[in-house]
Amino acid sequence: MKTFLTTTALIALAMPAMAEIKLGASISATGPAAFLGDPELKTLEMLVEDLNAKGGINGEEVTLIAYDDNGDPNKARTFATRLVEDDEVVAIIGGTTTGTTMSILAVAEDAEIPFISLAGAIDIIDPVKPYTFKTPHTDRMACQKIFEDMQKAGITKIGMISGTDGFGASMQAQCKTVAPDYAIEIVADETYDPKDADMTAQLTKIKGTEGVQAILNPGFGQGPSIVTRNYKQLAIELPFYQSHGVASDGFIELAGTEAAEGVRLPGTALLVAGLLAADDPQKPVVDAYKAMFEEKTGTPVGTFGGYAHDAFLIMTDAITRAGSAEPAAIRDAIEATSGLAGTTGVYTFTPEDHLGLDLTAFRMLEIQGGKWTLVQ
């Protein structure tokens, strides 16, 4: 990142005539959410470099000013203030977690700077705030997708085991809210700390609860992998659902092919790039991002890097269409985005909808033989 900033600075010095578009980012590249933030930052840096190599937007160079907020909302607010007041960026991407997003959001709305968040909670865009958008599905939608699948299988009573981090706790709460809509009753509700070493106690308790027909595990990081291994250790036969928080090949590797067998989760097209129909609108963008990211970093793509990719795509598309890098013009152009295919889904924003995705963008996936497969 340092070398990158220096090179762009040098280019800027060498070609003073060329205008530049300053894009800001506050991402949790280290700290407890580094697992999400690290690929997000790498994605943004990679895409900016690529874009500038291709001539920038409307002939203007894009400069990315990215800060690492450590997942600390207080720091995120400080960096957002810095982006707005000191760096004078025209738009912000970031907010890896819901907490950091809420902090950046307040600053961006005050300064009337468009902001695209990479975090899950529905509160970010409901109620709609004029300058705030987001790329990931809400955690409520993840719950709905999972419950839809459960309903099809005739499941009515489930147990939940959730991480106590922001991601797990927020999804746990959302799932409890929407469960009645799908006639699903949550009969066991357990949690674990993200750094716990063993979850067999919680799973045993759920297993022993009368009438449980399936188990759902919202969380990210190593927790869900350990839960999945413990699931196999206890030889629990019930259908097992994970969340989009572990939608990456890394999860299968950590949990082990055998333990992960049959696990279902709502994922994005990114994970099943090879299985997409040739005429799938997302196929070109998914293939291109996957190839570029995996070549650049040597690590498999995941849902979270994809969120950053889509945020950048929406932003550059809007600036191109706006033909101007004025914050208000960019905002209007983002809101007018229609049918834009990203890795997460096909985005169509309206003044009432700043997420722009519906449930169809989520695909129910199942792990079979160590590979992701689409559930029909």
Add this chain to the structure above:
Amino acid sequence: MRLTPKSVTLLALVVLIALSPIFFPSGFYYRIGALIFVNALAVTGIVILTGWAGQISLGHAGFAGIGAYACALAPVHWGIHPALAVVLGAAISAVLAWLVGRPILRLKGYYLAVASLGMGILISMVLNNERELTRGPDGIDVAELGLRGVLKDAGLDLSNGQFWYFFCGIVLILGAWLALNLRDSATGRALRALHGSEVAAKTVGMDVARLKLQAFVISAVYASVAGSLLALQNKFITPDVAGFMHSVEMVTMAVLGGVGSVAGAIFGAAVLTLLPQVLTVFAEYEQLVLGAVMVLVMIFLREGVVPSILRKIRGRGE
């Protein structure tokens, strides 16, 4: 007229806070200033507890969490004005510190460290887990203090950043003034005697337990008010404010600047608040630098930066 060290510290603080904005290149610097003042306020409490009374705490962020969440919850649930919520938070922190302090201050050194650590973790756990009340790890909105609007009506129109800069600055000056007065009072002298030797203090008839408890309660109130100010200016707070790393940060700021002096505490708070801002271009090395600074200062400037430098300037004066 000869100035006492107390008035020198206070005067320097007032001048710095009042005149720094002249040199601010952008509004962002008001934000940084306000953060430094909030941190310095919490750290002043640590100076009283650790620097003067010689007691260690790895859980003071818990009190900051109480102060912060009092401002988030009291206005919504009980219709209390945010300004009164600050007082309420401080009162709850004081009572809790008094209750917890009695048993745990009997412990020494690392045992006190683990006990205070446990207390801090319990508070942060409640803030994380009691979702119905605190809305959990994703954080909760905090009501507007409203003072800025009042000032505007009175003809003083400040930007949000400016308002919080001066407001936190004034609270810090007040906090530093109170702490310095305490230092020169009978209680303050007794506290520092206690730090020198607990046994000796006991022998000359001091109520050691009561003194330690007083320091613990006072420092808890400082941390609580700092937490409240943070919540009010961010208008949003998450349980991170009560986390272990925040406790460590407070102690580090105090020890780095000089745990025995209020000026040192403010200096330490300024350095550690600025560090991540200065290192943004080398963000990947931030942790490396922070760790190295902590170790090096403790080895080469044992009493902290400010007292060590003062001593060098004065020669063998002290």
Add this chain to the structure above:
Amino acid sequence: MSELLQFLLSGVTVGAVYALVALGFTIIYNASDVVNFAQGEFVMLGGMITVFTYAAGAPLPLAALVAIVATAALGVAMNKLAIEPARGAPVVSLVIITIGVSIFIRGAAQLVFDKQIHSFPAFSGDDPLRILGATILPQSLWVIGGALAVFVGLWLFFTRTLLGRAVLATSNNRLAAQLVGINTPFVMTLSFALSAGIGALAGVLVTPITMTSYDVGLAFALKGFAAAMLGGMGNPKGALVGGFLLGVLEGLTAGYLSSQYKDAAAFIVILGVLFFLPQGLFGRKSTDRV
């Protein structure tokens, strides 16, 4: 019945991890009265170095050995560069120094390695062993065995060897130890090497269960510290008992009360124990010097 047994086995698995980490604290504490908050980073390094050496093609036992030796060397360096120069500093300074070292190591690890989560295969496969309807992974037995072996080793070291007694003597009175001919700098070097090595061994044993990444150290350090204090800092027996007690307590709380507050139960018990036994369960009594 099988439920209770499973809760206990879960607790014992977790407890063995805590005990191994807690045991690492004892040697340094005994030699220098320093509680080393960077102990968790040694555990992280044990896991991460093994992961990367193994991925580079080395057989697992060799990778583990490399990790333990490298971490032990780092422990020695820590003593020379950060602890020895600060001798005689107050507790709060030492806390800041060791936390500083831990932040430094974590910062270096994220640069040298990466920010992903890693693991390597369990030593004896993943097929659980069944005991009266409950299950335990073979790797848990490795961790439990490791904790017991380290405990016995330390106990013999401190009570049966001259060197071990030299460590204790150094801790009690450094000057007196020097006067009777103990090479105190060597004792310090040895203590840090041993502690770091035990930490790395813990990392090697637990990684197939807990997985590892550059930032797992802090959680290990806090739980290990709590366990060691519960048992009484400096006593290997205390570390062992404290670790298992903490683990079992968490397992039972998660099983019967609330998984959300299992960590709270652990800390409440610690506060309770310290209230009645200010030196922990097996801590040595100390008196203040005037």
